[in-house]
Amino acid sequence: MSFNHRLYAFLNDEILPQESAYLHVSDLAILRGYGIFDFFKTQEGEPLFLDDYLNRFYGSALIMGLKVPLPEEELKQTIEKLIQMNGLSDSGVKMVLTGGYSENGYDLGEPNLIILQQPLSMPSEAQLATGLKVITHEYVRDLAAAKTINYSMGIKLLQQVKARGSDDVLYHQKGVVSEFPRSNFFLVKQDETVVTPAQEILKGVTRKNVLELAGKKYSVQEGTVTLEDIAQAKEAFMTSTTKRVLPIVQIDGQPIGDGKPGSVTLELLEDLIALENRHLQK
Template sequence: MYMFCNGAIVKESEARISPFDHGFLYGLGVFETFRLYDGHPFLLDDHLDRLNAALKELNISGNVDREEITGILDKLILANGYDNARIRLNVSAGNSPMGLQTSPFNNPNMLVFMSPISMEDILLEKKAVLLKTPRNTPETGVRLKSHHFLNNIAAKREISDQPGTEGIFLTENGFIAEGIISNIFWVSNGTIYTPDLSTGILNGITRQWIIEYAYHIGLRCEEGFFTPADLKRADELFYTNSIQEIVSVYSIDSGSRFQGKSGPVTRKLYEGYQRFKKQISSRNELHTYGEIL
C-alpha cells in the first residue's frame, strides 16, 4: 500500500517522521477522514474548511488547499489502483524541541493514507447502547478532530469489539452528546433532532450535510439539549460519519425499538446521500439543485 508523506508517495512501510514531532509528543495534530466514490472525494471542500480552521486554532501554519489534495489523491489512485477508498488526511505540528511551544509551528508534517473500501449502496441497521463513560469536554472552544482520542478509546473498550453496535456518549450533565465515532440523529413525529454543538460534540461533516439537505427537502431539524428519555421516545434513530455514511438503529439498550432501516425519514436522507456522493464537493452546492430536490 502506498501513502503520501511530506511531499512523496511512498510505501507505508517506508514512511518516516521524527520523534520530535509535537503531534506525537503533545498531541498537536488534526485529521480528516473521507471517502472516494469512483475517484470523487465527497464533500472534500467541507473537510478542508474544518481542517484549516483547526490548524489555525492549534497555531500550525499553512493552509491545505483543494488543488494540492486532489493532486495527491490522483497519485495515490494511480499507485494503489483504488478509486473507491477511505482517505485519512493527517496534519501534525511538526518537529520542534521538547517543551510547550507557544510560537507558531511553521513546518507541519502531512500524511495521507488510503485504504480500499467496497461501495455498497445498502442502508445498514445496527443497535446502540448508552455509555457509562461520559463525553469529555473539548480542549478548546470547539471540539477538534484531533489526536486526543483517549475518551473515544475508553468508550470503545466499554462496549468491546461489537461491529453491530455503536455507543452513545452523554455529557457530564446527562445530555445526549454523540457516538464513539459518529453523530446522532433521531426523528419524532416527522421532526429531526440532534444535539447542539455546545454540548461539546464534533461538528461532523456528514452531520452538517444532513442538516443542510433536510432544509432543502423541507424537513424540520432542531438542535438542542436532550435527555435519554427524549431519545427513547423517538420513532427513528440513526447515526452518521463520513465512512459509514448513514446507519439506521433498531434498538437502544436492548429496550426501546425504532423503525430501523424502514424508517421513512432515515431512508429519505440515505437516498439523498447516495444521489449526491459522486457529484458534490460541498454541502453548499445543494442550493444549485433546489428545483429538483
C-alpha cells in the same frame, strides 16, 4: 484488490511507498497526541465533497494553532496525484497534520503533513436491516469543534461497548447528548421532525448533507438533545463519512421507537446515496 497492492503516501513534500513513510519519535503527535486529521472517501476514484473536508481541515488547524504547509489548491493537486498513483476506486483518504518535532517534548515544532489512502468498505446490508445498539457515557471531548487525533476515550470504551453487546457509545453531559466518538447523532421525533445536537460536537460533512436533505422533506432542528428526548423518539440514527446513515434501534438496552430501523432514516440514506452519485456526475 490484491492484498499485496502497493500503496503510496505523501509526507511533507514527497510521495513515497507507504511502508517508507514515518515520523521521528520527537513528533508531538507521538509524545503528546497533538495533531489534527480529516478523512474523506472516494468513489470510482473521485473524491466526494472534497472542498467541505478541506475547509474543516484548515479550520481544525487554525483552532489548534497549526499551519498547513500547503495552500489549499496545492493540497488538492497532491491528493489527486496520490489517488492516481494508488489506483483505488473506493477508498478512504486521511490527511494528518501533527504538532511537529519538538525540542523539549512540549513546544510546537514545524507541523508534519501526512496523506494516506486505504481501501474502504461501507456498512453491510445486515447492519442496515437490524440497526445498531449503543450505550451512553458521560464525557465531552476537548476542543470538540476541531477534528483532533485524540480518540483516547472512545478507544478506552471499546471493551465496555463490546462487553455490553453494543456497537458504539454515545457521549452526553448531565443528560445532554453530544456525539459518538466518530459520528454525529440524529433523532426523529414522533411528528417526524429531524433533530441533531448543536453544541460540543464536530460538525460532520455528512451531518451537513443530511440536514440539507432532511430540510427538503421534514422540519429540522439543531439544538439541545437529551437522553429523555431519545427515550421518546420515533427513530434515531448516526451519520459519518464511512457509515453514511446508520439506524440506531437500542440505547442502554432500551428500544428506540419500535426497535427497528425507521422509514425516515432509511429514506435519508437513499437520498444521501443519490446526492453522492450526483456529485460524481458533475
